[in-house]
Amino acid sequence: MTAPIQELRPGRTDGHEPAVRLDAVSKVYGRELLALDQVALSVDRGEFVCLLGASGCGKSTLLNLVAGLDRPTAGEIDTGDARIAMMFQEPALFPWLTVSGNIELALRVTSSGKNTTKKERRARATELLEIVHLGGFGDKRPHELSGGMRQRVALARALAQEADVLLMDEPFGALDAMTRDLLHDELERIWRERELSVLFVTHNVREAVRLGDRVVLLSSRPGKVIEDFPVTLPRPRRTDSAEVAELASTITDRLRQEVLRHAKPATQPAAGAGIEK
Amino acid sequence: MISAIVLVLAIWELVVLSGWRPEYVLPGPVAVLADLWNRLGEPEFYEALGVTMRRAITGFAIAVLVGLVVGAAVSRVRPLRAALGSLITGLQTMPSIAWFPLAILFFKLSESAILFVVVLGAAPSIANGLIAGVDYTPPILLRAGHILGLRRLALYRHVILPASLPSFLSGLKQGWAFAWRSLMAGELLVIIAHQASIGEQLDNARELSDSPGLLATMIVILVIGIVVDMCFGAADNALRRRWGLDQRVG
Ligand SMILES: Nc1ncnc2c1ncn2[C@@H]1O[C@H](COP(=O)(O)OP(=O)(O)OP(=O)(O)O)[C@@H](O)[C@H]1O
Ligand SMILES: [Mg+2]
Numbered sequence: 375m376t377a378p379i380q381e382l383r384p385g386r387t388d389g390h391e392p393a394v395r396l397d398a399v400s401k402v403y404g405r406e407l408l409a410l411d412q413v414a415l416s417v418d419r420g421e422f423v424c425l426l427g428a429s430g431c432g433k434s435t436l437l438n439l440v441a442g443l444d445r446p447t448a449g450e451i452d453t454g455d456a457r458i459a460m461m462f463q464e465p466a467l468f469p470w471l472t473v474s475g476n477i478e479l480a481l482r483v484t485s486s487g488k489n490t491t492k493k494e495r496r497a498r499a500t501e502l503l504e505i506v507h508l509g510g511f512g513d514k515r516p517h518e519l520s521g522g523m524r525q526r527v528a529l530a531r532a533l534a535q536e537a538d539v540l541l542m543d544e545p546f547g548a549l550d551a552m553t554r555d556l557l558h559d560e561l562e563r564i565w566r567e568r569e570l571s572v573l574f575v576t577h578n579v580r581e582a583v584r585l586g587d588r589v590v591l592l593s594s595r596p597g598k599v600i601e602d603f604p605v606t607l608p609r610p611r612r613t614d615s616a617e618v619a620e621l622a623s624t625i626t627d628r629l630r631q632e633v634l635r636h637a638k639p640a641t642q643p644a645a646g647a648g649i650e651k
Numbered sequence: 652m653i654s655a656i657v658l659v660l661a662i663w664e665l666v667v668l669s670g671w672r673p674e675y676v677l678p679g680p681v682a683v684l685a686d687l688w689n690r691l692g693e694p695e696f697y698e699a700l701g702v703t704m705r706r707a708i709t710g711f712a713i714a715v716l717v718g719l720v721v722g723a724a725v726s727r728v729r730p731l732r733a734a735l736g737s738l739i740t741g742l743q744t745m746p747s748i749a750w751f752p753l754a755i756l757f758f759k760l761s762e763s764a765i766l767f768v769v770v771l772g773a774a775p776s777i778a779n780g781l782i783a784g785v786d787y788t789p790p791i792l793l794r795a796g797h798i799l800g801l802r803r804l805a806l807y808r809h810v811i812l813p814a815s816l817p818s819f820l821s822g823l824k825q826g827w828a829f830a831w832r833s834l835m836a837g838e839l840l841v842i843i844a845h846q847a848s849i850g851e852q853l854d855n856a857r858e859l860s861d862s863p864g865l866l867a868t869m870i871v872i873l874v875i876g877i878v879v880d881m882c883f884g885a886a887d888n889a890l891r892r893r894w895g896l897d898q899r900v901g
Contacts, residue, residue, distance in 0.1 A: 438794075457800075464791060468809075468810070469894040469895060470813040479809060483799050483800045483801060515895060535799065
């Protein structure tokens, strides 16, 4: 590779191409709904980036674009030859397959899974279910599980894909605090082991600080990156630690400003308008 | 179910008692059920039933095959969809009896003529069931399949086909209803010599003014239609329960 070093994110690039790079990406729905406006964002290899923003600001839209499920109206998205796994905002499990069957299908499609036997895939699916604390639920149907359990199956399915980039859209929204903590630990461990690049959408600021190397704030209508907080706290972090709480409250303040700015009745309709007033 | 049968029999008896038609034209339930009981003891009945069911199964099987191939092709190939999509729906509304003159011209008075019409009657519904199923595959499942790396045929096999199963099943159910109707019309119109069948028994009974026999045969036709329909209904219910699509609330 003779690609020039791109200083997209000063001080963060280390000579490698990032795993995911968005360059002035805009997305317009229909005729005039500007969901994303000139978004620039990159996720380095092995980096964990959390995305925060008000409801409807374009987070899911952004993930869909990165996953290649939709095309940007303008701008460029580069994911190189990375294999991408995605956890949707809803579980999106196949109702005609059992829980284990859903994961086995994902295993079967991966390059390393092509030559495995049904039995091997079954065993691997059982392992993955244990990782998300659902051992013993393999033979159930998705509709027999609770919402949070379904999300965990979706996580297991995403992990089964053995991707390089993991996109997660509010994956732990429906979980209790205890289970969420456990899954944070598991996710962090797997992220480290596999050197995954993660783009993680959440509404929970502490969760973002707990997990992310960076926390990126999106504004609403149009969605734009307004702030990028590096999180330098040593890992493993605890969601209820004072340091996490402190940074979370700083970010929350910034987020509140942004939401309030939008709540005001007479805001400028987007295009090109400055963010700060 | 039982109360429905009792109700029908009671109304029937009342109509007979009212003297609306003389009893040799419209016999009461007792006479007809006695005739039915007699028939059920005769080997000729089973011979006729065998012939009719063989035709029904053959015709329906061919219709499923044709429906699957046409449905799959139309749902995947855009130009075919434009050309055939509404034609298939049009065919569905075509009364099958209108095909018989053509069928007889093609195949003379033979079993092929009957099967031809049965297939034409049932295949459009089956194809339409599949097409609707493919069209209404939940987009989120398509996206999930895409993310898993499934494309084209693999996506079709692992996501689209299974997702269209409920709709395909209702297509089959409707297809069966059309097949059974077409078959009875066919057996009344295309009488093949030395070949007993349920439809032919119906025609015989009319010629001999054997009203109890005629009504008894009609009951047989009705019961077969209902029983097969119930089988499809049961399959549909089982599928819905397995997938958590149960419509019942509370
Ligand atoms: N398919 C679509 N067609 C039209 N508009 C859409 C479509 N998908 C999203 N939008 C609009 O784009 C904007 C961003 O939606 P998006 O789903 O990305 O929000 P989000 O940040 O994920 O919100 P949430 O946190 O509530 O999930 C919203 O205003 C939404 O109405
Ligand atoms: Mg969303």
